[in-house]
Amino acid sequence: MTYTRRTFLTGAALALGAAAVGQQSSAVGQQAAGADKPVLKFKNGKFRILQMTDLHTAYNNPHEVAQAEMTVHKMREMLAKEKPDLAVVTGDMITSGVDLLDGGLEAAWENITRPFDQTNTPFVVTFGNHDHERDATMAEQLAMIARAKMNLTYSADPTHPGAGTCCLPILASDGGEAMRLWFFDSHSSPVIEGMGGYDWIRNEQIRWYRAESAKAEQRAGHPVPGLAFFHIPIPEFWVVHQSDAATGSAGETPGSPELNSGLFTSMIERGDILGIFVGHDHVNDYAALYKGIALVYGRKTGFGAYGDLERGGRVIELTEGKAGFDTHVSTPLREELYWSYWK
Amino acid sequence: MTCSRRRFLAAGASALAAMPVSKAGAVPAAAGAAVDASAEPTAPRGRPMFRYNNGRFRILQFTDLHNSYSTKKEYAKAEKTLDRIRLLLEQEKPDLAVITGDIIVNSGGKTPVGCELLEGGVAEGWARFTKPFEEAQVPFVTTFGNHDHDREKSVSAKEQLEMIRRSPMSRVYNADDSLPGAGNCSIPILGSDGTDAVRLWFIDSLSYPKRRELSSCAWIDYSQIQWYRRESANIETLAGRKVPGLMFFHIPVLEFNQMRDRSQTFGHYGEDADSSELNSGLFTSLIERGDVLGIFTGHDHNNDSLLQYKGIVMAYGRKTGYGGYGPHDQGGRLIELVEGSDGYRTCIVTPGRTDYPWYWRARPRE
Numbered sequence: 001m002t003y004t005r006r007t008f009l010t011g012a013a014l015a016l017g018a019a020a021v022g023q024q025s026s027a028v029g030q031q032a033a034g035a036d037k038p039v040l041k042f043k044n045g046k047f048r049i050l051q052m053t054d055l056h057t058a059y060n061n062p063h064e065v066a067q068a069e070m071t072v073h074k075m076r077e078m079l080a081k082e083k084p085d086l087a088v089v090t091g092d093m094i095t096s097g098v099d100l101l102d103g104g105l106e107a108a109w110e111n112i113t114r115p116f117d118q119t120n121t122p123f124v125v126t127f128g129n130h131d132h133e134r135d136a137t138m139a140e141q142l143a144m145i146a147r148a149k150m151n152l153t154y155s156a157d158p159t160h161p162g163a164g165t166c167c168l169p170i171l172a173s174d175g176g177e178a179m180r181l182w183f184f185d186s187h188s189s190p191v192i193e194g195m196g197g198y199d200w201i202r203n204e205q206i207r208w209y210r211a212e213s214a215k216a217e218q219r220a221g222h223p224v225p226g227l228a229f230f231h232i233p234i235p236e237f238w239v240v241h242q243s244d245a246a247t248g249s250a251g252e253t254p255g256s257p258e259l260n261s262g263l264f265t266s267m268i269e270r271g272d273i274l275g276i277f278v279g280h281d282h283v284n285d286y287a288a289l290y291k292g293i294a295l296v297y298g299r300k301t302g303f304g305a306y307g308d309l310e311r312g313g314r315v316i317e318l319t320e321g322k323a324g325f326d327t328h329v330s331t332p333l334r335e336e337l338y339w340s341y342w343k
Numbered sequence: 344m345t346c347s348r349r350r351f352l353a354a355g356a357s358a359l360a361a362m363p364v365s366k367a368g369a370v371p372a373a374a375g376a377a378v379d380a381s382a383e384p385t386a387p388r389g390r391p392m393f394r395y396n397n398g399r400f401r402i403l404q405f406t407d408l409h410n411s412y413s414t415k416k417e418y419a420k421a422e423k424t425l426d427r428i429r430l431l432l433e434q435e436k437p438d439l440a441v442i443t444g445d446i447i448v449n450s451g452g453k454t455p456v457g458c459e460l461l462e463g464g465v466a467e468g469w470a471r472f473t474k475p476f477e478e479a480q481v482p483f484v485t486t487f488g489n490h491d492h493d494r495e496k497s498v499s500a501k502e503q504l505e506m507i508r509r510s511p512m513s514r515v516y517n518a519d520d521s522l523p524g525a526g527n528c529s530i531p532i533l534g535s536d537g538t539d540a541v542r543l544w545f546i547d548s549l550s551y552p553k554r555r556e557l558s559s560c561a562w563i564d565y566s567q568i569q570w571y572r573r574e575s576a577n578i579e580t581l582a583g584r585k586v587p588g589l590m591f592f593h594i595p596v597l598e599f600n601q602m603r604d605r606s607q608t609f610g611h612y613g614e615d616a617d618s619s620e621l622n623s624g625l626f627t628s629l630i631e632r633g634d635v636l637g638i639f640t641g642h643d644h645n646n647d648s649l650l651q652y653k654g655i656v657m658a659y660g661r662k663t664g665y666g667g668y669g670p671h672d673q674g675g676r677l678i679e680l681v682e683g684s685d686g687y688r689t690c691i692v693t694p695g696r697t698d699y700p701w702y703w704r705a706r707p708r709e
């Protein structure tokens with residue numbers, strides 16, 4: 001994290017850009033519209049997610065350009081190794097400028113999405129604080145991402161702050177809804193002056209989650225087990241940080257917002273979320289169980305910015321008909337930090 | 344407190360001695376607190392409202408009375424507590440008294456209702472409690488504490504609220520019957536021009552969660568937070584501006600633990616805030632709405648401290664009751680508002696004394 005180095009944000013307006021573009025309707029909470037879009041479905045009883053995070057690609061100088069190329073190469077290696085059913089990139093994908101890149105910001109997003117399209121891997125992104133640090137609105141950036149044919153990211157409600165807060169079902173082999181994946185834009189600096197630290201997942205996003213979660217439960221007749229992905233860890237990570245409960249590196253205090261907007265408590269109350277997967281803190285990659293919900297960091301994937309952990313990703317393996325998951329950190333030549341949570 | 348065990352802080356007690364002390368009068372007393380009927384009109388929908396009294400409005404917060412009538416010893420303590428309330432009402436002559444919970448307790452969990460020695464049972468317990476306010480003609484609002492919920496099996500919170508509402512001086516009501524607990528409501532203080540000048544908010548902070556393994560204390564429910572947000576937005580629409588608010592409830596929200604940093608904490612912080620372990624986001628909603636300027640709680644008897652955090656003043660009352668653990672000098676917290684002013688005064692009052700006077704300026708976010 002390290003907040004001070006990242007305060008490029010020119011104004012609150014950036015975070016509030018109406019997400020009119022790149023939004024796909026999801027009237028019944030089913031998979032985003034578009035017949036050509038891939039459907040997420042259990043195959044042979046398994047579903048495999050590869051989380052990558054904090055790519056930190058930048059194009060201001062030749063050094064950054066080289067690092068961005070290494071990062072994209074690492075993404076390809078990870079996709080080739082893990083062949084996931086879905087890839088999730090939890091933010092800080094492009095940091096600061098794109099001066100040296102022909103095609104500018106659009107080309108920078110294309111660099112990130114191309115590996116997914118080339119390997120036919122469906123993917124979702126959640127924006128990180130750095131992704132908010134430029135003049136383009138979040139809706140405009142999501143529209144650039146949405147040009148990729150394998151993209152599944154959309155804004156469920158264009159009035160939400162930021163963009164890309166959405167959910168997707170994973171279908172059972174019989175076609176019913178087996179699980180649900182939730183994605184949140186965790187924003188950047190607080191819109192409200194004088195608050196310090198980072199913005200929080202906002203009341204309207206939490207209200208949306210509660211409503212969609214209740215609808216999914218109604219359709220299924222029971223709470224639908226889910227996983228949540230976003231960039232900035234919520235303050236509950238402070239409780240498990242460096243505790244015995246945590247498996248993996250805990251190299252820095254979670255760069256959470258100073259205020260707690262209650263997302264975790266809402267998830268407890270709804271009773272459907274099994275795990276929360278975040279990025280943001282590059283030298284943390286632990287998993288810990290807290291009050292029945294797994295709090296999990298991804299492994300940093302990008303070569304830009306700080307952090308000495310070997311670049312890679314996190315694999316999350318789901319089993320049809322079971323509420324829980326197996327997970328581990330994966331790098332091109334190694335697997336480590338095996339951890340499971342089964343309810 | 345005691346949702347769980349008492350967790351005392353190491354260096355707590357010494358802070359009390361070091362604080363400056365002034366005689367009663369550091370907070371100017373309002374002229375004539377005798378409340379005539381016209382000062383307490385009834386709102387169109389039967390909702391109460393208050394009015395500034397010669398440009399001032401003085402609130403006296405009592406908390407954690409811990410009245411119990413299961414043994415003769417407890418009975419005597421409860422009488423002492425009610426006498427302390429009488430004395431402080433006479434001394435301060437407030438325009439409103441707010442009692443932030445743990446009013447009737449059930450004798451350390453050993454008895455079901457805590458009113459065994461009273462012929463009229465729980466109803467009589469509440470009637471005894473409301474008596475001093477009737478004698479002094481001071482309107483009052485209660486918020487329930489965890490112990491007030493302890494007799495839920497024999498009498499519900501909503502039934503207890505009706506017992507309280509029998510008192511002619513009671514102003515508490517249920518704004519929305521679907522909300523958990525009882526007495527979730529908001530009451531305006533009207534300015535001399537008749538507009539909503541200040542909003543008082545009262546929340547039932549409930550008692551224990553259904554799943555006790557999650558937290559020893561319950562958290563303020565999502566539906567209560569959404570109710571506050573809706574009401575706050577409606578009030579803003581009607582008034583054409585955000586109306587400054589003060590909020591009262593029993594169990595401190597997790598943000599009160601910021602008081603551990605003693606450098607900014609004023610008053611006596613003698614134990615960790617026994618909040619819910621889960622944060623349901625009320626404080627952040629207050630920040631997002633931008634109108635509430637102060638939160639006043641009880642529950643942790645060893646604390647009467649105050650901290651301004653992210654612009655909002657979080658304050659404990661002074662424990663008023665003789666039952667249960669806690670301070671030797673039972674008292675209250677006075678909050679004084681001046682019409683048209685952004686300045687707020689508060690202090691701890693005990694018989695013949697005023698402690699910890701604090702002044703802060705704040706206004707709702709534009």
Ligand SMILES: [Fe+2]
Pocket residue numbers: 001092128129130231279280281
């Ligand atoms: Fe970040």
Ligand SMILES: [Fe+2]
Pocket residue numbers: 344345445488489490593642643
């Ligand atoms: Fe209490």
